[in-house]
Amino acid sequence: MPAVRLVDVPQPVEVDSCPVTFWEELPPHEHGTTTDVAQLLLQLHTLPAPDFDLGHLRPFVRISERLEAAATLDxxxxxxxxxxxxxxxxxxxxxxxxRRDCAVHGDAWPGNLVRLIGGGRRIMDLERFSLGPPEWDLVSTAVRAKTTGAVTATEYDTFCETYGYDVTEWxxxxxxxxxRELRMVTYAAQHAASHPGWAEQAQHRVDCLRGRRGPRPWNWKGIL
Known part of the structure; x- marks a missing residue:
């Protein structure tokens, strides 16, 4: 599977009470596309189950903590x-x-993969890598098309054709x-507490979910 690789040294090490890991530096690269996401997910989701425990997907991890930190919200x-x-x-x-549970990335979108200038791709940000429903990985792109407006209808059609399945029909x-929408809303709300410039976007996302901004798709701007 084309993913980022750990450096072959003893690790993790502890620095200021935090675990630190070391990874191979990527060669020259650029951001991937939704089609790249579909191709890599198709490859990932057809891999045989590993012979070690990946742990199970936790789709609601940190939601409560994010809401407790959402100081800018009413x-x-x-x-x-x-x-x-x-x-x-x-x-x-x-x-x-x-569909049958399999290895899933957990946060599959173009920001978490790169296209190498010399050819090939790499998946990154493996924090949520686990066993779970493959639909969870597919929903990320579907939500960006149907909810946030970040993916065009043409891009989404190509994504579905490449993967061979449209999760919105499930x-x-x-x-x-x-x-997924709740995760995106609470992520923005948590960070708005320490980045006041993001408070408006966090509130906008809440307003959308609460029916104050009309029907989907909404115009959600990225943060960070």
């Missing part, structure tokens, strides 16, 4: 988001049957899309 909005979190967790546990799409 408390009524925070309370509503907590309720949405609980509803989505319950729905996730009872979601419709989908009965469980709304649940996974809701979880």
């Amino acid at each position: 408390r009524a909005d925070v309370s509503w988001l907590h309720g949405l979190h609980q509803e989505l967790e319950a729905a996730w546990a009872d979601r419709p049957a989908g 009965d469980g799409y709304g649940i996974l899309a809701g979880a």
